[in-house]
Amino acid sequence: MxxxxxxxxxxxxxxxxxxxxxxxxxxxxxxxxxxxxxxxxxxxxxxxxxxxxxxxxxxxxxxxxxxxxxxxxxxxxxxxxxxxxxxxxxxxxxxxxxxxxxxxxxxxxxxxxxxxxxxxxxxxxxxxxxxxxxxxxxxxxxxxxxxxxxxxxxxxxxxxxxxxxxxxxxxxxxxxxxxxxxxxxxxxxxxxxxxxxxxxxxxxxxxxxxxxxxxxxxxxxxxxxxxxxxxxxxxxxxxxxxxxxxxxxxYWTHQNYLGLGPSAHSFWWSSNEAKRWKNRSDIRHYLEKPAQESIDEVEQLNLTTLAEERIMLGLRTVKGISVKNLREKYQYSLSRKQQNWIENQVEKRMLVFEEERLALTPEGLRISDMLVVDLLNRG
Ligand code: SF4
Missing domain, CATH: 3.20.20.70 (Aldolase class I)
Incomplete structure (x- = not known):
């Protein structure tokens, strides 16, 4: 879907x-x-x-x-x-x-x-x-x-x-x-x-x-x-x-979406990669040129980039992210440094890590941006 x-x-x-x-x-x-x-x-x-x-x-x-x-x-x-x-x-x-x-x-x-x-x-x-x-x-x-x-x-x-x-x-x-x-x-x-x-x-x-x-x-x-x-x-x-x-x-779970209209973004999977693109932010161009010429800023995303993005988006949600899903869908495993950091944050009550699911607590969500950067820097 x-x-x-x-x-x-x-x-x-x-x-x-x-x-x-x-x-x-x-x-x-x-x-x-x-x-x-x-x-x-x-x-x-x-x-x-x-x-x-x-x-x-x-x-x-x-x-x-x-x-x-x-x-x-x-x-x-x-x-x-x-x-x-x-x-x-x-x-x-x-x-x-x-x-x-x-x-x-x-x-x-x-x-x-x-x-x-x-x-x-x-x-x-x-x-x-x-x-x-x-x-x-x-x-x-x-x-x-x-x-x-x-x-x-x-x-x-x-x-x-x-x-x-x-x-x-x-x-x-x-x-x-x-x-x-x-x-x-x-x-x-x-x-x-x-x-x-x-x-x-x-x-x-x-x-x-x-x-x-x-x-x-x-x-x-x-x-x-x-x-x-x-x-x-x-x-x-x-x-x-x-x-x-x-x-x-x-959006947060990386489902496909298509954006229509000037400046709209799209995201679409094709096998083990995904593409993100943006329509030009230019109404004149949009009105005068064929629709396919509206597209610019195309970005090809490999699995590592996608995994990091999934971690970033997933940790902003209360549901968090499944480590199993990261492994199976994105071929991404947590490094030893990341695991140590997670243990530390669990002790500080910023994170919960249960049944392979990692999620921020309400306190963690207040500083989610900082915590996500910290985790990804240890990858
Ligand atoms: S300028 Fe338009 S798009 Fe921007 S916040 Fe105001 S109503 Fe919304």
Whole structure:
């Protein structure tokens, strides 16, 4: 089973922290949909079209800027080319686009999971982020999701914002929990160089919180959601039991996926190797050239690279990684140095290692990046 990711590269305005590929000019939406349909058809009768598709994810950008006709056109094309057997079809929505009619329309098209870009309910933080929505729109969108009884939904939160103290974060979390979300993704604000935030930090106009403050935020998120029965299953992802996101879980376990639209990434196995590639982040090129010419940044991945990546992704999940699977699928065995390091971390309660499965504890997950680097450096 494989996944499909579709990148819709339009946004109403640029959020200050965002370095995804998007455009704020809306005139190209219609030609983009036509080019996307052409790209979908370019995969007719290829190995990609014969593998059953278990998840579809519409991300961006802002997919909720597309109307019914455009979405229907995309799904009709997907249906005619791919072997769609999707258990999960997720669509990212921005709160300011959501109405009851829109939710009913996307449900009718087959979307069964909504991903709401809330980020915060605090007006000052939303302004700082330069989000297009305000607090009331976020509340209304979540209320509508509940009222229309959407099959599954998730909401994004961003913590570690400049000027955000623990009380403000607590208020955001409590407000979100009022809507009883089955799933929450919580990310710490990252300062990317080519963004408005990045430039302001560089000029010294904004001071992001230090590591200790961010760690305290992360701990508060972990504990508050845990108390509400929304359990961490990956560093940034929390869900009620059985409501984990299928599409993202497939990324972490190296399932095949195909990315469509400018800047979308793909990953595909062929025997003992895999290939990763990216569509160019260039709408003009995407509109004017044949779909296959959109591809660049092709990377051939051998088993050692894949094993290391699998360790990195797997250790970010509560399930962890199976050492047996590393041996059998990736021909990767732990070195003596790695085994000693693991014993040491188990004593420090950062790791558990039982029945050939290695996983970080909640404490370990707080410093997962550092621990993963430490482990891989001993390979
Ligand atoms: S809406 Fe999402 S993709 Fe668009 S600028 Fe904001 S964060 Fe980036």
């Amino acid at each position: 494989a996944g499909l990711y579709i990148h819709i590269p339009f946004c109403k305005q640029a959020c200050s922290y965002c370095d995804f590929y998007f455009l704020t000019r809306q005139q190209l939406r219609e030609p983009f949909v036509e080019a996307l349909v052409r790209e979908i058809h370019s995969y007719t009768d290829t190995p990609f079209s014969s593998e059953p598709i278990s998840s579809v994810y519409l991300g961006g950008g802002t997919p909720s800027l597309l109307n019914e006709k455009q979405l229907t056109g995309i799904f009709t094309a997907l249906d005619s080319v791919f072997d769609l057997q999707p258990l999960e079809i997720t669509m990212e929505l921005n709160p300011d686009d959501v109405t009851a009619d829109y939710l009913n329309m996307i449900r009718g098209i087959g979307i069964n999971r909504a991903s709401m870009g809330v980020q915060s309910f605090d007006e000052d933080i939303l302004n700082f982020m330069h989000r297009a929505h305000n607090r009331n729109e976020a509340l209304k969108a979540l209320e509508l999701l509940q009222k229309t009884d959407f099959p599954a939904f998730t909401a994004d939160l961003i913590y570690g914002n400049p000027g955000q103290d623990l009380e403000m974060l607590k208020a955001d979390i409590e407000q979100l929990l009022v809507f009883d979300p089955p799933h929450i993704s919580a990310y710490s604000l990252t300062v990317e160089p080519n963004t408005r935030l990045g430039r302001q930090v560089e000029l010294g106009r904004i001071n992001p919180p230090d590591d200790e403050e961010v760690a305290a935020h992360f701990e508060l998120v972990q504990e508050s959601l845990h108390r509400a029965g929304i359990v961490q299953y990956e560093v940034s992802n929390f869900s009620k039991p059985g409501k984990e996101a299928l599409h993202n879980s497939n």
